[in-house]
Amino acid sequence: MLQIFLLLLPGVLSNQWRVSYVSLSPVCAARGSNVSINCRYKYPHGQQVQRVMWCSMRSNHDNCVNEPYVYDSKSNNNQKNLYIVDKTSNCSLLISNIDQTHSGEYKFRFITNDDKYTGDPGVNILVDDLKVSMSRSRGNGSTIVGDSLNLTCTLSCSGNLADVQWFKNRDLIRHSEPVLTFSRITAEDSGNYSCSLRNFKTTVSEEITIYIEDVTEFPTILIIVVFLVSLVFITAAVILIRRRKAIMKEKQAEEREVKDSLYSTIQPQTNLHQKNHTGYAEDNKNLPGAEDVQQEDEVQYSSVTIKPKELLQVSSNTEQEDDSTIYSAVMNG
Template identity: 25%
Template sequence: MLFKDVDVFWVHFLLGLTAVQCEWSVTHSSRRVCGLKGASVVLSCTYQYPWKGRGDTYGGGEWYGEKSQRVIKHSHSNYPDCSLNIDKLSENHTGVYKFRFYTALHLTWITDKTGVVLSITDLQVKEEAVSRKQNQIKVTCSTSCILGSEYVWYKNGQILQGKTTASILLDSTKLPEKGNYYCAVRGYAAHRSPAQSLQVMVTSAAVTEGERVTLTCSTTCTLSDHPTFTWFKNSLIHKRTTDKNLHFDLVQGHDSGNYSCAVRGHESVASIDVFLYVRYEPKNVSVSLSPSGEIEEGTLVTLTCSSDANPPVHTYTWHFTTPARWSVMGTGESLTFNMTPVHSGLYHCEAQNEVGSHNSTDVLLDVKKEEDAAWPVNAGIIIFMVIVILLALGIVSLRKRGAKSTANTQRALENAQSDLTTVYSIISAHTLPSDLTQRVGSHGLGDVQYASVRFSRTRRQEASSRGLEDCVVYSNVRDLSQS
């Protein structure tokens, strides 16, 4: 009976343990992880603890390598996350990693049977020919496992915009394609591949604008006595000649392109392209100003230099000129500063590439001061004051002239009166004869006497007083003898 009870106990224990094994679990988001050499990686992991709070306790967990069985990391009370982070990855980290935890109630380890496979890779840039006809080279960012879907490409230290795939196509005949290429996975910019140098194979050397250039079409086939050659530029018919040579007396920048040739009638078997690379110094160098128009003090000003050059401009230099000095303001395609009076002057940029350099025309920059805005008002006030002063002076002048004219007239009259010669007329009263008296009285004339008086002038005043005429003064003299 005792043994029977013991058997029943072990059966229940094993069944309970089986149930525990079924309810406890470890889950990984990915069973295969690719890590970049030198970078870090996270092995994601979660676990289920269904008996938590029902008498069971979590006894701790740990990650270990399947080969070495060496414990890598202990995991404690971070339920339900059990992820593992590994830094500074190397080839030694390659392998299978598993997570297990201990249950105190059942005294056993719950182990993830499958685990996570970790692979370590580095980046390599490899190139391969794609099309001899089109001179295309395929450059690939190579890895031993899949790291990501988006890449970053660099050329001579600069990011190539728009290049985000694992492979890019380059033209092996174009000098601008020459350089050192390397790649990185998006998000791991600090862990780039070693540089891969792309050597450009050009049949004809690069030429400079203005030089004489000759392209020659040759073939190993037997030709007719007078063959005609068809020349292609960028896959389009450029010219037909009876001469196997294509001449450029003074090659220009617009002559750059891919050239090929064929015997007329056999255009389907044209030669491979040869890239004619025409270099020229910067042209059409100009400066643009932002903002445009009048610039007030304190405004943020940006000058931008632009040009057409082949190869591209590698240095922009900004020059500043005033009547007092000349100086270099800086380098770069743009020049930015806060406008102050000391920045007023002439600006121009110098664009330089491998062929030569060229300057833009001068741009005048003048600061608009705050007092300049008040100048129209001040000018109006000044003009108004001048007009008022002139009017006042005019009125005073007119008054002075009127007073002077009156005084002159008064003095003239006084002088005329003073220059007159006083004539005394002595009139004696005589007793008229009685008959005359009667006649006079009968006619009602009474006591009337007539005296003729002449005003004489001195010779000195005669000339100036010619306008005065002799006049007769009539005096009524009362005969006092009749009173």
């Protein structure tokens, strides 16, 4: 809503001298934008305006009686971004590409061929940078997929902004509202966001970064990791079991070879002994008592059973008995 400030001189003719600042006071401006201070002025009929000026209280004081001026119609050193519309009734001032150095109070002063007048108090200008604020449904903590989130383009000295344009990763988004709403945010919405006044990219704010955590991917990744680890363990276990079985088979084969070798070695000796015993029996069968000795030997042979597992033990015992017999014979001799 526009507010009109009427500045009147005291006295009978005060209504004939007037400066009206048709503008919000103070004026809040985004750095890089254009600011217009709308102004109207009035003076007694019959007089002519000879000089118009704008002054800033940053460099001037009181009623701008003395220089310096930010604008002076009789000066050739005026800033290109400051100008007066005309010298009759419109005293509006336009400041283009405004920045923080333009902050302060501004006053309009004019001089006629008969008198001079300054509009006091003046209009304050506040210059600030646009900022992006963020609000989300879950409050503190990280933002995850499915959350609702709002980005608001703000100016600290102004309650509401009109036309705003948004940028994502410095690319323009077709959106003109000061609030950028994500009702259900996704991982694709991650990025760097900034805003500016519409058609004034020079007012662009600093970027705010949004990183969206896709928690739905975590269980899937965890399942894959567990599956891979389990697969590795199972494969290793199968390989180990197969290797152990192969080793056991090799050992069993070696044991069988050893047993077969021992059995084949002992078998000829047994046959030879049986052959010698048979020849002995035939040679001595005519001797007295030979029949009884043969029967006794047959009984002894029939009672001896050689098992493969005990071949080594039997051989060892036989050697020990032979040694004992030799030792006994020597001692008796």
